[in-house]
Structures are given as structure tokens and as C-alpha cells.
Amino acid sequence: MTQQEHREAIVVGAGPVGMVAALALRHEGMKATILEAEEEGRFRPGSRAIYIHKATLKLIEEVSPGLGFKLAENGVIWPVKRTTYRGKDVYVRHYPAPTPGEIPAFTSLAQVEIEKYMYQACLDAGVEFVWDTQVTDVQTTKEHVRLKTASGTDWIAPYVIGADGSRSAVRKGVGIELEGPRANDTFLVVDIKEDAANPMPLERTFHYEHPAMDGRNVLLVPFKGGWRVDLQLLEGDDPKEFGSEEGLKAWLRKVMNPKYAERVTWVSTYQFYQVVAESFTDESRRVLLVGEAAHLFAPFGARGLNSGVPDAIISVRGVAKAMKAANEADRRKAVELAAEERLMASRYNRDAAGTALEHIQGNSPYMNLKRELAASLTPLIPKLGRWLDEGPYGPKQGHPMVSTKY
Template identity: 45%
Template sequence: MVTADGATWPGSHVVGADGVRSTVRKRTGASLEGSAAEGFHVGVDVADEPGGTPSLERVMHYAHPGADGRGVLVVPYANGFQVDVQSRAGDDPDVIASRREVRRWLPALIGPTPSERITAISVYRFLQLIADDFTDPHRRVLLVGEAAHLFPPFGARGMNSGFADARAAADAIATGRRSPAANADAVAAFATARRAAAEVNSAAAGAALRHLRPTGAVARLRRRTAGLLAPVVPRFGEWLEHAPYGPRTVMSGTGN
């Protein structure tokens, strides 16, 4: 393999783990196929208050009154948390995600927040994309992680399936190096299995997305009814808690 700076790297295989804009994938001729969800999300990273007690609770608001009924997800992480706000029809990302506008609406969601605690603001859209092939015609290139697929961030499906991709790629390469005659079949089996796993994950993420952004009256009524009944029927609350992450399916033999 020859890189842009002219350096040469000899080897038996190349693992493309260079993300959604993967140069390795493009050089194999593979392309991403799929769709983008309507609307966008605004993610605001907030540092923990100095000397305060960090919250370890993840909270999902399906219709936060402080956000004019928009969906809001608060997710803690090391030394801070992220506030994720779901857009609705008519929202302009250049307006709602501007630092001035974020400073205006953020306190209604999490309380008074000094500007210096806002460490990052991002806008993203949910994509469901899968490469049409996870290898090259010569069975020497193996695509893993976001070079091979991109899912909405529900249940860390992209990251977790990336680990499984890498393990499967390593196994296929080991087989090919032990027995060159078996390489083509081993790499082809990797590509077939991991693409099938990506399709399972994409379908699960799609189910979660339809729950978060219901387009039909029946789906909206189901979610609203569950919210009304959750205080007295715990299983409805459990459904509302878990549904945003999609079905917990595992495809036998793929590791998902």
C-alpha cells in the first residue's frame, strides 16, 4: 500500500477502519447505500459544575415542556453530560444550534448554565448506511466499523458492531495467512456475515428511529397512551425506557 506522502507499507491485507469518509472503501469501489432520516438533532456537551455532584442518570424526555415539546435526551459521561434535542418541522439548524440560541434555551432544560460550561455544540442527522461490499474483488481489503456501516446512535450499535467487525476481520486474515488457498473464501465469508449483521443492526436502529419520530397517528397514540399508563402499569414505563434503543436482537453466529 502506498500512502499520499509516498510511504510504502507491505502486507498481506488492508483493514479499512478509517470512518464514514473512508478512503480505503472508495479505493475498493464499494459505496454506501441507505437513507437519511428527516430532521436533525442538536447535541450540547456540558461540563460538570466544579465541585458539584455529577449526575449518573440518563433521562429521556419525549416532550420536554422547556423545549416546546421537543424530545430531549440527557446522557452523562466522564466529567460532563450531553443534552440532545430533537428538531421538529420548521427548525433551522443555523438558528437553534447557534451558541447564542443555545444559551437561551438550555437553562430551561438543565437549569442555570454558565457559558463556559458549554464545551461543544453539534448538529447531526441520523443515517442508515451500509457498504454494498465489505471487501474488494481480490479479497485483500476488509472494511470494518464506520468505513462499512453507519447507524443512528441507539444502543451504541455502531461502536459495538465495529468491535465484532474487527474480530471477524482478524480471524479471516489469520486464516488467509495460515493457508493462502483458503484466503478468498475466508474473506468472502467475513464480508457476507458482517454485512448481514449490519443489516440486522440497521433494521433495529430504524425501529428505534420510528419510535422516536413517529409519523402515523397510531404510533403517536401508542406512545402517548404508554406515557399516561406508565405510573400505574410499570411495563409501559419499561417500554418507553427501552424502545429508543431498538429491539435487543442478536443474529446467531455474527456477534452483531
């Protein structure tokens, strides 16, 4: 006989978005169980999501008081951001020091550190973690969701939040497809350990057509304890060559102090998906998709984690309303409204990230001319420098019809 486990609400996936969903459930007074396919203490390589916006920190603080401030305090906040064009500054902005007792404009720390603080907050809140539990199938009815797992146990709950990433078993189990293109551009992302004894100045710097890199774009972003370096490869470049040990050392010495070429801790080559789920909920309105289970964006503007957090919180608010609904129609409507809001926001974010990608690609003669003209006129029209600075990140404002920024 199949073993059955019944829970009030289940989150699938113990990444940062899944843990925020669990914290939001606890904030709403519900019990929360997280099922994670990997083992406890799993190795999580690379810095991955490193940038948390102020709006996201505030949302996290709402569902887990103290956690937003803890993330801010344990990350870094760079005081300067700089944008150059062919080696010349076109925009430099200096930020004032954060006001004590207030959520800062952002914080930057590796995702493994973000997860560490979230995990402890979950334990403190009484979230149940079930590790090494791979979901293999999802069955929904009008009353509940049944999650079949590789271990043979069925997990049953009235509502399930699918936060299990780009290969989401929950999304596939309820038959929801991803829609959208994949970018052709190839990028190399490199993590570098900071030299604590003699660190570089804390500056986020974007180089349009770095003069030492034969016109390739380069982004340098500091995070707690290290640096993220993104290199945009050109058509015809061999990613394996640029990502090899010798290749890395050769080009890193051209864009940073040469000592950092010996301090590489992680390297990854990737192309970006620009996809959004066709729906964020199933036909029974018992499952909600959040984070990368629901969408994959180019990372410009840091729209991945920063959209996953409001996905999780808005979805849980929908579940909370559904649980209190007086009838089936109102129950379904509560879930639908939450799912529709985040679907609308995700489509907006996909378009915004696509605009940013178009801005920096370098394969549009029209855009290349606009950038070159803007760079040449910046000394006379400073706002053009700001346009160049903001271009790689897409529009800052969120969709006007959603309740959260991202």
C-alpha cells in the same frame, strides 16, 4: 523510483476501531502497522462515541488483557436511568453497584479518552503507527494489496483492514458503495463540562416531548467529566438558531440547571445516515472494511463503536485463518465468512437503529398514539414504561446468526 514499504498486515485509520484491529492482529501473533492520514497528536473535538457496552468491553479485554477493565474503571457507570413523558416519569430503573473484578454493564467516557487508553495499549503491544500518511489509491491482486499514499510511498501487505471512517479512501479505492437512506430529522448534540464541586446526580434521562421544549425530545447522558445533551429538532426549526450561543443558553436553561448553559464545550448539528457497504471485502478477498468505513447508523443504541469493535476482531480472525489456509479456495472462504458475518450484523443494526428512529420521530400519528396510550397506562401496566424506555434504542439482542452481540 517509488519507495515501497512491505508489512505483514496494515490497518488504515487510527481511530478506536482501527486500534482494536491492530490489537487483535497482535493478539493473533501478527505484526500490525497503522497508517493514519492525520498528524500525531491531532485535535479530536467533541465527546463523540461515549458509551461502551459490556459485550464490547469483553471483546476488547480478549484482544488486549487489562484494557477492557481500564476503560471501565476510567468511565462512569450511572446508577439510574429515567424516562419521562411530557414531564412525568414513566420508567425508572436503579442499577446495583458493579461487582469488583467483573466487567460492568457499560462504561461512559469521551472518545478522546477511549483513544488515549487504546493508543497506549497499542504502543505496549508493539503496534507501529505511521502518521500523516494519506491513502490515495488501493490496488489489489491475488497476492497482496498496494496502498498508494500522498507522500509517494507505496505500502504493500497481504491484507489490509480499512478503518478510515465515513469518507474511507480504502472503501472508495476498491470500488465498494454504501447503500441506504439518510434520515431527515435534525439533531443537536451538546457537550457540557460537569461542575466538579457541585455535580448533578448521575442519571441517564430521556424526555419524550419535554414540556419546557414545546414537545421536542431531549436526552441527557453523563460521561466522565461531563454531559451529553441531545435535542431532537422539529420540522421547521432552524438548526443555526438552536445551535447559536444565545439559542443554546436559552433552551439549555430549560432542561438543566441554568449554570450548565455557561459550560458548553462543543456543539454539533447533524442528520443521520443509515447506510451499509454493499460488501465488506474486495473481489480479491484481501481488504476488509470495519467501523464507519463499512457502515453509518443513527446513534440510538450506541451501535457505532459497539459494532465497529466486533467488526475489527471478527475481520482479524478471518485474516488469521486465511493466512493459515492450505489453498486459495480456503483462503478466500475465511475472509468471505468474516465479511459476511459483519455485513449481516450491520444490516441488522441499521434496521434496529431505524426502528428506534421511527419510535421517537414524532411524525407518525400511529406511533404518537401508541406512545401516548403507553404513557397513560404505565401506572396499571408497568411493562409499557419499559417499552417506552427501550424504544429510542432499538432491540437489545443482536442478530441470532452472528457470534457477537453487535
